[in-house]
Amino acid sequence: MADICDQYFAAYKASDYEAVSAFFHPDFEFSDPAFPDLKGKRAKAMFHMFCTNAAKTKMVVTSSPAEAIPGQDGKFKVEYTCDYVFGVRKVHNPITAVLEVRDGKILRQVDTFDLKAWAKQALGFLVGTVMGALGILPGVVHKRADERLKEWCDKNEEFKE
Numbered sequence: 001m002a003d004i005c006d007q008y009f010a011a012y013k014a015s016d017y018e019a020v021s022a023f024f025h026p027d028f029e030f031s032d033p034a035f036p037d038l039k040g041k042r043a044k045a046m047f048h049m050f051c052t053n054a055a056k057t058k059m060v061v062t063s064s065p066a067e068a069i070p071g072q073d074g075k076f077k078v079e080y081t082c083d084y085v086f087g088v089r090k091v092h093n094p095i096t097a098v099l100e101v102r103d104g105k106i107l108r109q110v111d112t113f114d115l116k117a118w119a120k121q122a123l124g125f126l127v128g129t130v131m132g133a134l135g136i137l138p139g140v141v142h143k144r145a146d147e148r149l150k151e152w153c154d155k156n157e158e159f160k161e
Contacts, residue, residue, distance in 0.1 A: 005066035015054035
């Protein structure tokens with residue numbers, strides 16, 4: 001099943017949404033520090049947004065081979081990086097993904113990364129540092145990410161709710 005994860009990341013590296021989405025389980029869920037608790041159409045829409053905008057944001061994804069997580073049947077860990085331009089700022093984001101495979105498809109993907117480090121790059125050192133120190137960073141990032149995703153869904157018929 002690790003090969004499913006590796007093929008999935010190969011499709012993501014190629015920004016090929018059709019190939020990426022072919023790996024999604026019908027009940028696919030995604031979560032990370034910016035987009036927590038996405039399910040169904042919204043989870044798929046996020047990947048559609050990222051893949052479609054990959055050239056514009058100069059997104060480059062690199063990943064290590066998937067490794068089975070001992071004692072957790074069907075769960076795999078993938079270390080990957082996502083380099084891209086956020087607005088006008090370059091971002092280098094190291095990410096750890098835990099993928100759960102069921103019935104030959106990706107049922108759940110949970111990504112973890114350092115939100116404060118990301119914010120210092122994406123929002124600027126001063127803004128990212130201050131927002132992190134004040135404890136408002138997660139709420140602000142979640143709100144803005146949710147707004148961006150909602151706008152994307154509203155513009156793309158297949159993701160309208």
